[in-house]
Amino acid sequence: MSIVFSKPLSLTDNVLTYCPGCTHGIIHRLVAEAIDDLGVQSQTIGVAPVGCAVFAYNFFAVDMLQAAHGRAPAVATGVKRVHPDKIVFTYQGDGDLASIGMAEIMHAAARGEKITTIFVNNAIYGMTGGQMAPTTLVGQVTTTSPYGRSEELTGKPIRVSEIISQLDGTAYAARVSAHDPKHVMEAKKAIRKAFETQRGGAGFSMVEVLSTCPTNWGMTPIEALKWVATDMVPYYPLGVYKDLSKGAA
Amino acid sequence: MPTLTIQSDLCKGCGLCVDVCPKKVLGFDPSSLNAKGYRPASVLAPDACVACAFCARMCPDCCITVER
Amino acid sequence: MAKLLMKGNEAIAESAIRSGCRFFFGYPITPQNQIPEYMSKRMPQIGGTFLQAESEVSAINMVYGASGSGARVMTSSSGPGISLKQEGISYLAGAQLPCVIVNIMRGGPGLGSIQPSQGDYFQSTRGGGHGDYRVPVLAPSSVSEAVSLTQRAFDLADQYRTPVILLGDGMIGQMMEPVDLPDQPDQPAAPSAPSKPWAATGWDGSRPRSIINSLYIDPSALERHNTMLQDKFAEIAKNEVAYSSEHTDDADLIIIAYGTVARIARSAIRAARASGIKVGMIRPITLWPFPSEPIARAARTAKAFLTVEMSAGQMVDDARLAVGGLKPVYFYGRTGGMVPAVRDVLARIKEAV
DSSP states (O other): OOEEEOOOTTBOSSOOOSOTTOTHHHHHHHHHHHHHHHTOGGGEEEEEOSSGGGGHHHHBSSEEEEOOTTOHHHHHHHHHHHOTTSEEEEEEEHHIIIIITHHHHHHHHHTTOSOEEEEEEOSSBTTTTSBOOTTOOTTOOBTTBTTOOOHHHHOOOOOHHHHHHTSTTEEEEEEEEOSSHHHHHHHHHHHHHHHHHHHHTOOEEEEEEEOOOHHHHTSOHHHHHHHIIIIIHHHSOOEEEEEOSTTOO | OOEEEEOTTTOOOOOHHHHHOTTOOEEEOTTOOOTTSOOOEEESOGGGOOOOOHHHHHOTTOOEEEEO | OOEEEEEHHHHHHHHHHHTTOOEEEEOOOTTOTHHHHHHHHHGGGGTOEEEEOSSHHHHHHHHHHHHHTTOOEEEEEOHHHHHHHHHHHHHHHHTTOOEEEEEEEBOOSTTOOSSBOOTTHHHHHTOSSSSSOOOOEEOOSSHHHHHHHHHHHHHHHHHHTOEEEEEEEHHHHHOEEEEEOOOOOOOSSOOOOOOOTTSOSOOOSSSOOOEEOOOOOSHHHHHHHHHHHHHHHHHHHHHOOOEEEESOTTOSEEEEOOTHHHHHHHHHHHHHHHTTOOEEEEEESEEESOOHHHHHHHTTTOSEEEEEESSSSSHHHHHHHHHTTSSOEEEEEOOTTOOOOHHHHHHHHHHHO
16 A cells, blocks of 8 residues: 555644635645655744734644734745745735735845745635635625625725736746645645745745635635635636746746 | 545544545545534545545645555 | 944944844834944845845844844834834744844934934833833943943843843934944854754754744633743843942932933033032933832932933833832923933922922
């Protein structure tokens, strides 16, 4: 018997505290798999956000720092400047990265900070109970957009990968999704590529992963996966937005 | 023959594995509950498994090991 | 040791470098700009890192990352920027990360002015950000004291795993005075700071994982964490009070003043003594912990106290707490960047006795 699939070493044995069916768990596993595949577990330092992934330091079996809301890219900058030989990553949600932390992520990317950001976009604030996020779709009902997000009142959702890829310091930016096995495999490749880009020293790398929030979307986990495909992907097109790494076309 | 192992105590019964399995190997056993009160996914038709690992790839809680 | 004529801000920066600080993250704001400017020139010469952040918020969080990675690290700013840093300072205190934060105070509130002030006393000595914490606050009264207190700040920070604030005013930052800098030849590596086994350096399994964190979701765990922090603060309060006493033995009136104002008070005291008024001074060097005990002792013999501040009256609260109602504690202050004049202090001395 050979193992086809088992839990990666770079995840701890702690029970993941996410809601049933939340794809954060899948994305955690993909990050850990990338760390395992590159053999850099002992060389990796992670930065956890504020949001549902605030406890990420319990789950990644690497040294971790927990950052203030939105500040993970600044914290990661401090880490990377002290340890330029280490692999440094942030794991952030859409409220953390695209709202309160917009300045930090933009400038980390603009500086070409040699860190990797895993940006989990589930179009809502999960941890605080389902409020509107900068990535909430127009018309989407949340606890602070009870009549559906109004474009007139709050504008349209922010497409982060498109913006980040415009910055010269960004070496790799991709948007992937975790809503079915095929897309999970693509997400895994992108995350691995982002870490490799960092290791190669080309600049800032980010992978935006479309993710679910069955609890706050008011859907079953399976309905939530379908909603990613039918409603999120059309607004947030998947693909590699930038790749300046060595060997890239 | 492929073997699926589900760590039932970690399973939250979200059903993503059940839904994604192309061979209908997995399902819910109505009589089964784990310590957290979730109804965990169960291997109901082990002989049909082709070790594609779709279930494990979609499991958000890393409870599935696939061996061949 | 060579005597050098240096501006306060530059002397603080050079002293930090000679204390082993190899990482500086800052953002421009008057009147502290010579600190980041000096660092931007010096750090590359010695293999250190200077980075101009996109905001004070980012700068303090870069400090959090660098400190959590085990480095000696500093940032500097002035009032409005220090307000922005408070979020990060609270996290640093909660996660027990050592670092030095320089505040070259300017007039406030709001955008205020760019002239010297001591209006950030409350903010500095009460913690400043959210939650139950204190940070040591060191207040130099001359450029040469700024040099020695910068070194002291790094040592205290590492010893107690805490942020330390070096609280100067615009006058200290901008004036030039001769200083003795400790000999520390330029060298690529930082001098040996204490070992930091708790720092995030990459986990190879030979020690527990390093987790830099201030989150304790279980209330009983957070209370235990707070109790531990309070024990640490009590230890700092017990061991680290610093102050100087001048002419207090026979004094009828004792002035309490710190920083630049202490120098003005010293001139006023000289003038008062020349006219036969017995005045002395207690000059807090640490504002937290505050030298309450020496002030309480002095209250047994002195007839009254006068705090002089470049604020609307902040340290006077601590002075009154220390005196405990035993003797009157008067206050004289100027605000907005106005500096008390010797003759005005002298007039208050005469009113008080």
